[in-house]
Amino acid sequence: MVQKKSTTNLTELLLQCMAEPDPMLSMLEWLCDKLMEAEISSKVGADKSEHSTERQSYRSGYRPRRFDTRMGTIYLMVPKIRQGGYVPFFVSNRKRSEAALIQVVQEAFVNGVSTRKMERLAKSMGIENLSRSQVSTMAREMDEQVEEFRSRSLADCRYPVLWVDALYEKVRYDGRVVSMAVLLVCGVNEAGAREVLAIEPMLEESRESYAQLFAKLKERGLQPPSLVISDAHAGLVAAIRESFPGASWQRCKVHFMRNILAHIPHRDKQAFAAELKQIWLAPDAEAARKRAATLAEAYEKRFPQAVRILEDGLEDSLQFFSFPALDSRKISSSNMLERLNKEIRRRTRVIGIFPNPGSYLRLVTAYLMEYADDWSSSRSYLSAQSIQNVLFSAA
Numbered sequence: 533m534v535q536k537k538s539t540t541n542l543t544e545l546l547l548q549c550m551a552e553p554d555p556m557l558s559m560l561e562w563l564c565d566k567l568m569e570a571e572i573s574s575k576v577g578a579d580k581s582e583h584s585t586e587r588q589s590y591r592s593g594y595r596p597r598r599f600d601t602r603m604g605t606i607y608l609m610v611p612k613i614r615q616g617g618y619v620p621f622f623v624s625n626r627k628r629s630e631a632a633l634i635q636v637v638q639e640a641f642v643n644g645v646s647t648r649k650m651e652r653l654a655k656s657m658g659i660e661n662l663s664r665s666q667v668s669t670m671a672r673e674m675d676e677q678v679e680e681f682r683s684r685s686l687a688d689c690r691y692p693v694l695w696v697d698a699l700y701e702k703v704r705y706d707g708r709v710v711s712m713a714v715l716l717v718c719g720v721n722e723a724g725a726r727e728v729l730a731i732e733p734m735l736e737e738s739r740e741s742y743a744q745l746f747a748k749l750k751e752r753g754l755q756p757p758s759l760v761i762s763d764a765h766a767g768l769v770a771a772i773r774e775s776f777p778g779a780s781w782q783r784c785k786v787h788f789m790r791n792i793l794a795h796i797p798h799r800d801k802q803a804f805a806a807e808l809k810q811i812w813l814a815p816d817a818e819a820a821r822k823r824a825a826t827l828a829e830a831y832e833k834r835f836p837q838a839v840r841i842l843e844d845g846l847e848d849s850l851q852f853f854s855f856p857a858l859d860s861r862k863i864s865s866s867n868m869l870e871r872l873n874k875e876i877r878r879r880t881r882v883i884g885i886f887p888n889p890g891s892y893l894r895l896v897t898a899y900l901m902e903y904a905d906d907w908s909s910s911r912s913y914l915s916a917q918s919i920q921n922v923l924f925s926a927a
Contacts, residue, residue, distance in 0.1 A: 560606065561606045561608070564599070564606070564608055564620070565608070565609070567620065568608070568610060568611055568620050569611070571618075571620065572591065572611040572613065572618060575588070575589070575613065575618065576588060576589050576590065576591060576613060577589070589613045589614050590613065590614045591611055591612070591613060591614075592612040592613055592614045593611075593612050594609040594610060594611055594612060595609075595610050595612055596608070596609060596610075597610045608620070674894055674898060675890075675894060677898075677901070678893065678894055678897040678898065678901075681897060681900075681901055681904075682730070682731055682732075682897060683752065684752070685752055685753050686729065686749065686752045686753040686754045687752070687753025688753070689721045689722055690721070690722050690755055690923060691719035691720065691721055691727070691729065691754065691755070691757055692720065692722075692757055692758040692759065692919060692922045692923055692926065693719060693720045693757060693758065693759045693760075693761070693858070693863060693914070693919075693922070694717055694718070694719045694729070694757045694759070694760045694761070695717070695718045695719070695760075695761045695762070695866050695868055695869045696715070696716070696717050696742075696760060696761070696762040696768060696772070696866075696869075697715075697716055697762060697763070697866055697869040697870070697873065698713040698714065698715050698716065698734075698737050698765075699713070699714055699716065699873045699876060699877065699896075700712065700713050700714075701714070701877075701880055701886060701892055702884070702885045702886065703885070703886045703887075703888065703889055703892050704885060704886065704887050704888055705735070705888070705889060709885055710735065712733060712734070712735060712889060712892065713733070713734045713735070713736065713737050713741075714731055714732065714733050714734075714892070714893065714896055715730070715731075715732045715733075715734055715737070715741065715742065715745050716728070716730065716731055716869060716872075716873070716900075717729045717730040717745065717749065718868065718869060718872070719757070720913055720914050720919065721919075722916070722919055722920070722923070723912060723916050723919070724912030724913060724914040724915050724916045724918070724919050725907060725908065725910075725912050725913060726868070726907045726913045727904060727907065727908075728900045728901075728903065728904045729749060729754070730745060730748065730749055731893065731896060731897050731900060732744075732745045732748070733889050733892065733893050737765055737767055737768065738767040739766075739767035739768075739770045739771050739774075740767075741767070742767055742768050742770075742771035742772070742775075743771040743774060743775060745771075746771060746772075746775035746776070747775070750775070756776050756777075756778060756779060757776060757779050758779060758780065758855070758922050758923075758925075758926045759779065759780045759781075759782060759851070759852075759855060759858075759863060759922075760772050760776060760779055760780070760781050760782070761781075761782040761784060761863060761864075761865070761866050762781070762782075762783075762784060762866060763783070763784050763787040763866065764783050764784075764787065764788070764791070764845065764848070769781060780851045780854060780855075781848060781851065782848070782849070782851040782852050782863060782864065783845055783848035783849045783851075784849075784864075784865045784866040784867075785812050785849050785864045785865050786865040786866070786867060786870075787865075787866070788845055788849045789805065789808055789809070791841055791845075792808065792838050792841050792842050793805055793808070793838070795835060795837040795838040795841065796835055796838055800835075804831070804835070804838075807827055808827065808842075810823055811823045811824050811827070811846075812849070812850075812864060816853055817850045817853035817854075820850055820853070821846070821850070824842060824843075824846050827839075827842070828842060828843060849864075852864040855922060857917075857918040857921040857922060858914055858918050858919075858922065859914055859915075859918070862913065862914060863914075868913075872900075872903065875899075875903075876896060876899055876900070879899055880892075880895060880896065883895070
Protein backbone atom coordinates (compact mmCIF):
# COMPACT_ATOMS: atom_id res chain seq x y z
CA MET A 533 0.00 0.00 0.00
CA VAL A 534 1.18 3.54 -0.71
CA GLN A 535 1.68 5.79 2.27
CA LYS A 536 -0.12 9.11 2.29
CA LYS A 537 2.22 11.96 1.43
CA SER A 538 2.73 14.45 4.27
CA THR A 539 4.45 17.81 4.53
CA THR A 540 6.73 19.25 7.17
CA ASN A 541 5.72 22.83 6.30
CA LEU A 542 3.39 23.74 9.19
CA THR A 543 1.94 26.78 7.43
CA GLU A 544 1.01 24.64 4.45
CA LEU A 545 -0.38 22.00 6.76
CA LEU A 546 -2.57 24.51 8.62
CA LEU A 547 -3.94 25.93 5.38
CA GLN A 548 -4.74 22.41 4.13
CA CYS A 549 -6.46 21.50 7.38
CA MET A 550 -8.46 24.75 7.46
CA ALA A 551 -9.90 23.78 4.08
CA GLU A 552 -11.18 20.47 5.50
CA PRO A 553 -14.74 20.18 6.89
CA ASP A 554 -13.27 19.55 10.36
CA PRO A 555 -9.84 21.20 10.65
CA MET A 556 -9.17 20.01 14.22
CA LEU A 557 -9.89 16.41 13.28
CA SER A 558 -7.58 16.72 10.28
CA MET A 559 -4.82 18.05 12.50
CA LEU A 560 -5.32 15.14 14.87
CA GLU A 561 -5.11 12.67 12.00
CA TRP A 562 -1.85 14.24 10.82
CA LEU A 563 -0.41 14.11 14.35
CA CYS A 564 -1.37 10.45 14.72
CA ASP A 565 0.37 9.63 11.43
CA LYS A 566 3.55 11.36 12.61
CA LEU A 567 3.46 9.63 15.98
CA MET A 568 3.06 6.21 14.34
CA GLU A 569 5.91 6.84 11.92
CA ALA A 570 8.20 7.87 14.77
CA GLU A 571 7.25 4.87 16.88
CA ILE A 572 7.55 2.34 14.06
CA SER A 573 10.98 3.73 13.09
CA SER A 574 12.10 3.19 16.67
CA LYS A 575 10.78 -0.38 16.71
CA VAL A 576 12.32 -1.25 13.33
CA GLY A 577 15.60 0.52 14.07
CA ALA A 578 15.57 2.59 10.90
CA ASP A 579 13.55 5.26 9.12
CA LYS A 580 11.57 4.42 6.01
CA SER A 581 13.90 3.33 3.15
CA GLU A 582 16.95 3.94 5.36
CA HIS A 583 19.93 1.56 5.34
CA SER A 584 21.00 0.89 8.90
CA THR A 585 23.19 -1.64 10.71
CA GLU A 586 20.86 -1.33 13.71
CA ARG A 587 17.79 -2.44 11.77
CA GLN A 588 15.77 -5.09 13.68
CA SER A 589 12.90 -5.67 11.27
CA TYR A 590 11.27 -4.38 8.07
CA ARG A 591 8.06 -2.55 7.28
CA SER A 592 5.35 -4.53 5.57
CA GLY A 593 2.73 -2.09 4.28
CA TYR A 594 -0.22 -0.66 6.19
CA ARG A 595 -3.55 -1.76 7.62
CA PRO A 596 -6.60 0.49 8.13
CA ARG A 597 -7.87 0.97 11.68
CA ARG A 598 -10.86 2.94 12.87
CA PHE A 599 -10.04 5.24 15.79
CA ASP A 600 -12.89 6.89 17.70
CA THR A 601 -11.89 10.10 19.48
CA ARG A 602 -13.84 12.78 21.31
CA MET A 603 -13.38 15.03 18.26
CA GLY A 604 -14.82 12.38 15.95
CA THR A 605 -13.82 9.24 14.07
CA ILE A 606 -10.67 9.00 11.99
CA TYR A 607 -9.25 6.13 9.96
CA LEU A 608 -5.59 5.49 10.54
CA MET A 609 -3.21 3.72 8.19
CA VAL A 610 -1.27 1.72 10.79
CA PRO A 611 2.18 0.51 9.68
CA LYS A 612 2.84 -3.22 9.76
CA ILE A 613 6.18 -4.90 10.48
CA ARG A 614 7.34 -8.36 9.43
CA GLN A 615 8.17 -9.72 12.87
CA GLY A 616 5.67 -9.10 15.67
CA GLY A 617 2.55 -6.99 15.80
CA TYR A 618 2.29 -3.26 16.23
CA VAL A 619 -0.40 -1.27 18.03
CA PRO A 620 0.14 2.52 18.30
CA PHE A 621 0.90 3.54 21.88
CA PHE A 622 -1.79 6.24 21.91
CA VAL A 623 -4.48 3.68 20.97
CA SER A 624 -3.73 1.34 23.86
CA ASN A 625 -3.06 4.19 26.29
CA ARG A 626 -6.31 5.87 25.35
CA LYS A 627 -8.26 2.72 26.18
CA ARG A 628 -6.65 2.51 29.61
CA SER A 629 -7.21 6.21 30.21
CA GLU A 630 -10.87 5.97 29.28
CA ALA A 631 -11.32 3.08 31.72
CA ALA A 632 -9.47 5.05 34.39
CA LEU A 633 -11.60 8.11 33.74
CA ILE A 634 -14.74 6.08 34.26
CA GLN A 635 -13.38 4.82 37.57
CA VAL A 636 -12.56 8.37 38.65
CA VAL A 637 -16.07 9.49 37.72
CA GLN A 638 -17.61 6.79 39.90
CA GLU A 639 -15.58 7.56 43.01
CA ALA A 640 -15.33 11.29 42.74
CA PHE A 641 -18.21 13.26 41.35
CA VAL A 642 -21.21 11.06 41.93
CA ASN A 643 -22.58 11.99 45.35
CA GLY A 644 -19.85 13.58 47.10
CA VAL A 645 -16.21 12.59 47.05
CA SER A 646 -14.11 15.75 47.26
CA THR A 647 -12.71 17.43 44.17
CA ARG A 648 -9.23 17.32 45.71
CA LYS A 649 -9.40 13.56 46.17
CA MET A 650 -10.68 13.12 42.62
CA GLU A 651 -7.83 15.19 41.20
CA ARG A 652 -5.26 13.24 43.23
CA LEU A 653 -6.64 9.92 42.00
CA ALA A 654 -6.81 11.19 38.42
CA LYS A 655 -3.16 12.31 38.49
CA SER A 656 -2.09 8.95 39.88
CA MET A 657 -3.62 7.42 36.72
CA GLY A 658 -1.87 9.87 34.43
CA ILE A 659 -4.93 12.06 33.82
CA GLU A 660 -4.50 15.82 34.17
CA ASN A 661 -6.89 18.77 34.26
CA LEU A 662 -10.16 16.91 34.63
CA SER A 663 -12.91 19.45 35.28
CA ARG A 664 -16.28 19.03 36.94
CA SER A 665 -18.07 19.78 33.67
CA GLN A 666 -16.00 17.15 31.81
CA VAL A 667 -16.84 14.57 34.44
CA SER A 668 -20.55 15.44 34.38
CA THR A 669 -20.67 15.21 30.59
CA MET A 670 -18.85 11.92 30.57
CA ALA A 671 -21.10 10.45 33.27
CA ARG A 672 -24.22 11.58 31.40
CA GLU A 673 -23.02 10.05 28.13
CA MET A 674 -22.04 6.84 29.89
CA ASP A 675 -25.45 6.64 31.58
CA GLU A 676 -27.14 6.85 28.19
CA GLN A 677 -25.00 4.01 26.83
CA VAL A 678 -25.57 1.92 29.97
CA GLU A 679 -29.33 2.37 29.84
CA GLU A 680 -29.45 1.54 26.13
CA PHE A 681 -27.44 -1.63 26.74
CA ARG A 682 -29.48 -2.73 29.76
CA SER A 683 -32.87 -2.13 28.14
CA ARG A 684 -32.21 -3.33 24.58
CA SER A 685 -34.76 -5.67 23.02
CA LEU A 686 -34.19 -9.42 23.22
CA ALA A 687 -37.11 -10.33 20.97
CA ASP A 688 -35.11 -10.93 17.80
CA CYS A 689 -33.16 -13.94 19.08
CA ARG A 690 -33.59 -17.09 21.15
CA TYR A 691 -31.41 -17.79 24.18
CA PRO A 692 -31.85 -21.47 25.03
CA VAL A 693 -29.16 -21.51 27.77
CA LEU A 694 -28.85 -18.97 30.61
CA TRP A 695 -26.32 -18.54 33.41
CA VAL A 696 -27.38 -16.54 36.49
CA ASP A 697 -25.25 -15.27 39.37
CA ALA A 698 -24.72 -12.28 41.66
CA LEU A 699 -21.65 -10.27 42.64
CA TYR A 700 -21.34 -7.97 45.64
CA GLU A 701 -19.60 -4.66 46.30
CA LYS A 702 -19.66 -2.12 49.12
CA VAL A 703 -21.91 0.81 48.19
CA ARG A 704 -23.12 3.88 50.07
CA TYR A 705 -26.88 3.73 50.30
CA ASP A 706 -29.16 5.95 52.37
CA GLY A 707 -26.22 7.32 54.34
CA ARG A 708 -24.60 4.00 55.21
CA VAL A 709 -22.30 1.45 53.57
CA VAL A 710 -24.05 -1.75 52.49
CA SER A 711 -23.11 -4.86 50.57
CA MET A 712 -25.10 -4.53 47.35
CA ALA A 713 -25.76 -7.28 44.84
CA VAL A 714 -25.70 -6.91 41.09
CA LEU A 715 -27.65 -9.76 39.55
CA LEU A 716 -26.09 -10.89 36.31
CA VAL A 717 -27.60 -12.98 33.51
CA CYS A 718 -25.66 -14.23 30.49
CA GLY A 719 -27.00 -16.35 27.68
CA VAL A 720 -26.00 -18.15 24.52
CA ASN A 721 -27.83 -17.10 21.38
CA GLU A 722 -28.86 -19.14 18.35
CA ALA A 723 -25.38 -18.81 16.84
CA GLY A 724 -23.76 -20.14 20.03
CA ALA A 725 -22.26 -16.77 21.01
CA ARG A 726 -22.37 -15.44 24.57
CA GLU A 727 -24.25 -12.27 25.43
CA VAL A 728 -24.74 -10.28 28.62
CA LEU A 729 -28.52 -10.07 28.95
CA ALA A 730 -29.11 -8.34 32.29
CA ILE A 731 -27.29 -6.35 34.97
CA GLU A 732 -29.66 -5.48 37.78
CA PRO A 733 -28.72 -3.93 41.16
CA MET A 734 -30.52 -5.27 44.22
CA LEU A 735 -30.13 -4.81 47.96
CA GLU A 736 -30.51 -8.54 48.50
CA GLU A 737 -30.70 -11.89 46.76
CA SER A 738 -34.26 -13.11 47.23
CA ARG A 739 -37.03 -14.84 45.35
CA GLU A 740 -38.72 -11.46 44.82
CA SER A 741 -35.62 -9.73 43.46
CA TYR A 742 -34.86 -12.58 41.06
CA ALA A 743 -38.52 -12.74 40.01
CA GLN A 744 -38.37 -9.02 39.17
CA LEU A 745 -35.19 -9.59 37.17
CA PHE A 746 -36.76 -12.38 35.11
CA ALA A 747 -39.96 -10.35 34.63
CA LYS A 748 -37.92 -7.49 33.12
CA LEU A 749 -36.15 -9.92 30.82
CA LYS A 750 -39.49 -11.23 29.56
CA GLU A 751 -40.77 -7.68 29.08
CA ARG A 752 -37.75 -7.08 26.83
CA GLY A 753 -38.73 -10.09 24.72
CA LEU A 754 -36.78 -12.97 26.25
CA GLN A 755 -38.33 -16.29 25.23
CA PRO A 756 -38.36 -19.20 27.70
CA PRO A 757 -34.95 -20.90 27.93
CA SER A 758 -34.41 -24.66 27.88
CA LEU A 759 -31.70 -24.70 30.55
CA VAL A 760 -30.76 -22.34 33.39
CA ILE A 761 -27.47 -22.79 35.26
CA SER A 762 -26.83 -21.31 38.71
CA ASP A 763 -25.90 -22.07 42.29
CA ALA A 764 -28.52 -23.40 44.70
CA HIS A 765 -29.61 -20.12 46.30
CA ALA A 766 -33.15 -20.91 47.46
CA GLY A 767 -34.68 -17.63 46.24
CA LEU A 768 -33.04 -17.94 42.84
CA VAL A 769 -34.15 -21.54 42.34
CA ALA A 770 -37.73 -20.67 43.32
CA ALA A 771 -37.78 -17.70 40.91
CA ILE A 772 -36.41 -19.84 38.05
CA ARG A 773 -39.12 -22.44 38.53
CA GLU A 774 -41.88 -19.83 38.76
CA SER A 775 -40.65 -17.65 35.89
CA PHE A 776 -39.59 -20.36 33.43
CA PRO A 777 -41.91 -23.37 33.83
CA GLY A 778 -40.70 -26.24 31.68
CA ALA A 779 -37.05 -25.16 31.77
CA SER A 780 -34.42 -27.47 33.31
CA TRP A 781 -32.36 -26.14 36.19
CA GLN A 782 -28.72 -27.24 36.38
CA ARG A 783 -27.19 -26.86 39.82
CA CYS A 784 -23.60 -25.70 39.39
CA LYS A 785 -21.48 -28.79 40.08
CA VAL A 786 -18.57 -26.66 41.34
CA HIS A 787 -20.66 -24.92 44.00
CA PHE A 788 -22.27 -28.28 44.83
CA MET A 789 -18.89 -29.91 45.38
CA ARG A 790 -17.85 -27.06 47.66
CA ASN A 791 -21.01 -27.53 49.71
CA ILE A 792 -20.22 -31.23 50.12
CA LEU A 793 -16.50 -30.79 50.84
CA ALA A 794 -17.26 -28.27 53.58
CA HIS A 795 -18.23 -31.30 55.70
CA ILE A 796 -15.07 -33.31 54.99
CA PRO A 797 -12.05 -33.02 57.35
CA HIS A 798 -9.06 -31.27 55.82
CA ARG A 799 -6.85 -34.37 55.85
CA ASP A 800 -9.43 -36.32 53.80
CA LYS A 801 -10.52 -33.56 51.39
CA GLN A 802 -8.14 -34.32 48.55
CA ALA A 803 -8.86 -38.05 48.37
CA PHE A 804 -12.62 -37.57 48.77
CA ALA A 805 -12.71 -34.78 46.15
CA ALA A 806 -10.90 -36.99 43.61
CA GLU A 807 -13.62 -39.65 43.96
CA LEU A 808 -16.40 -37.05 44.03
CA LYS A 809 -15.32 -35.50 40.70
CA GLN A 810 -15.72 -38.83 38.95
CA ILE A 811 -19.51 -38.59 39.34
CA TRP A 812 -19.76 -35.74 36.83
CA LEU A 813 -17.16 -37.26 34.52
CA ALA A 814 -19.36 -40.29 33.95
CA PRO A 815 -20.45 -41.00 30.36
CA ASP A 816 -24.15 -40.67 31.19
CA ALA A 817 -26.55 -39.90 34.01
CA GLU A 818 -27.12 -43.55 34.98
CA ALA A 819 -23.39 -44.16 35.35
CA ALA A 820 -23.13 -40.97 37.41
CA ARG A 821 -25.86 -42.18 39.77
CA LYS A 822 -24.06 -45.51 40.24
CA ARG A 823 -20.80 -43.75 41.07
CA ALA A 824 -22.61 -41.52 43.56
CA ALA A 825 -24.24 -44.56 45.21
CA THR A 826 -20.88 -46.30 45.52
CA LEU A 827 -19.35 -43.22 47.09
CA ALA A 828 -22.25 -42.78 49.50
CA GLU A 829 -22.04 -46.39 50.61
CA ALA A 830 -18.31 -46.11 51.24
CA TYR A 831 -18.46 -42.91 53.29
CA GLU A 832 -21.91 -42.64 54.86
CA LYS A 833 -20.68 -43.72 58.30
CA ARG A 834 -17.59 -41.47 58.30
CA PHE A 835 -19.11 -38.38 56.70
CA PRO A 836 -22.91 -38.64 57.03
CA GLN A 837 -23.61 -34.92 56.50
CA ALA A 838 -21.58 -34.79 53.28
CA VAL A 839 -23.30 -37.91 51.96
CA ARG A 840 -26.73 -36.48 52.84
CA ILE A 841 -26.02 -33.28 50.89
CA LEU A 842 -24.78 -35.33 47.91
CA GLU A 843 -27.91 -37.48 47.83
CA ASP A 844 -30.30 -34.54 48.25
CA GLY A 845 -28.80 -32.45 45.45
CA LEU A 846 -27.52 -35.08 43.05
CA GLU A 847 -30.35 -35.04 40.49
CA ASP A 848 -30.26 -31.27 40.10
CA SER A 849 -26.53 -31.47 39.39
CA LEU A 850 -27.02 -34.05 36.62
CA GLN A 851 -29.42 -32.12 34.40
CA PHE A 852 -26.69 -31.35 31.87
CA PHE A 853 -26.80 -35.01 30.80
CA SER A 854 -30.24 -34.26 29.31
CA PHE A 855 -28.50 -32.00 26.75
CA PRO A 856 -25.93 -34.35 25.15
CA ALA A 857 -25.49 -32.09 22.12
CA LEU A 858 -24.05 -29.29 24.30
CA ASP A 859 -20.53 -29.19 25.73
CA SER A 860 -20.97 -30.64 29.22
CA ARG A 861 -17.95 -28.76 30.59
CA LYS A 862 -19.65 -25.45 29.86
CA ILE A 863 -23.22 -26.19 30.94
CA SER A 864 -22.56 -28.23 34.10
CA SER A 865 -21.29 -25.25 36.10
CA SER A 866 -21.39 -21.46 36.30
CA ASN A 867 -17.62 -21.18 35.84
CA MET A 868 -18.13 -18.85 32.89
CA LEU A 869 -19.77 -16.29 35.17
CA GLU A 870 -17.30 -16.95 37.97
CA ARG A 871 -14.43 -15.94 35.69
CA LEU A 872 -16.32 -12.86 34.56
CA ASN A 873 -17.10 -11.84 38.15
CA LYS A 874 -13.48 -12.31 39.17
CA GLU A 875 -12.32 -10.01 36.38
CA ILE A 876 -14.90 -7.37 37.29
CA ARG A 877 -13.85 -7.44 40.96
CA ARG A 878 -10.22 -7.03 39.97
CA ARG A 879 -11.11 -3.83 38.18
CA THR A 880 -13.58 -2.45 40.73
CA ARG A 881 -11.17 -3.01 43.62
CA VAL A 882 -9.49 0.34 42.93
CA ILE A 883 -12.68 2.15 43.95
CA GLY A 884 -13.17 0.53 47.36
CA ILE A 885 -16.54 1.87 48.48
CA PHE A 886 -18.80 3.14 45.70
CA PRO A 887 -20.52 6.47 46.43
CA ASN A 888 -23.97 5.25 45.34
CA PRO A 889 -25.72 2.40 43.49
CA GLY A 890 -25.77 4.35 40.21
CA SER A 891 -21.99 4.70 40.09
CA TYR A 892 -21.55 1.00 40.82
CA LEU A 893 -24.00 0.00 38.10
CA ARG A 894 -22.39 2.38 35.60
CA LEU A 895 -18.90 1.00 36.08
CA VAL A 896 -19.87 -2.67 36.13
CA THR A 897 -22.03 -2.25 33.02
CA ALA A 898 -19.24 -0.38 31.22
CA TYR A 899 -16.90 -3.32 31.80
CA LEU A 900 -19.55 -5.84 30.75
CA MET A 901 -20.14 -3.89 27.56
CA GLU A 902 -16.44 -4.32 26.76
CA TYR A 903 -16.73 -8.06 27.33
CA ALA A 904 -19.83 -8.18 25.17
CA ASP A 905 -17.88 -6.55 22.33
CA ASP A 906 -15.09 -9.10 22.73
CA TRP A 907 -17.55 -12.00 22.77
CA SER A 908 -19.28 -10.77 19.62
CA SER A 909 -16.02 -11.00 17.67
CA SER A 910 -14.66 -14.20 19.23
CA ARG A 911 -15.40 -17.85 18.52
CA SER A 912 -18.77 -19.29 19.49
CA TYR A 913 -18.97 -20.48 23.08
CA LEU A 914 -21.21 -23.40 22.08
CA SER A 915 -21.51 -24.70 18.53
CA ALA A 916 -24.40 -23.33 16.50
CA GLN A 917 -25.40 -26.87 15.51
CA SER A 918 -25.68 -27.97 19.13
CA ILE A 919 -27.88 -24.95 19.90
CA GLN A 920 -30.12 -25.73 16.94
CA ASN A 921 -30.49 -29.30 18.24
CA VAL A 922 -31.67 -27.95 21.60
CA LEU A 923 -34.13 -25.57 19.95
CA PHE A 924 -35.44 -28.34 17.69
CA SER A 925 -35.98 -30.74 20.60
CA ALA A 926 -37.78 -28.01 22.57
CA ALA A 927 -40.15 -27.20 19.70
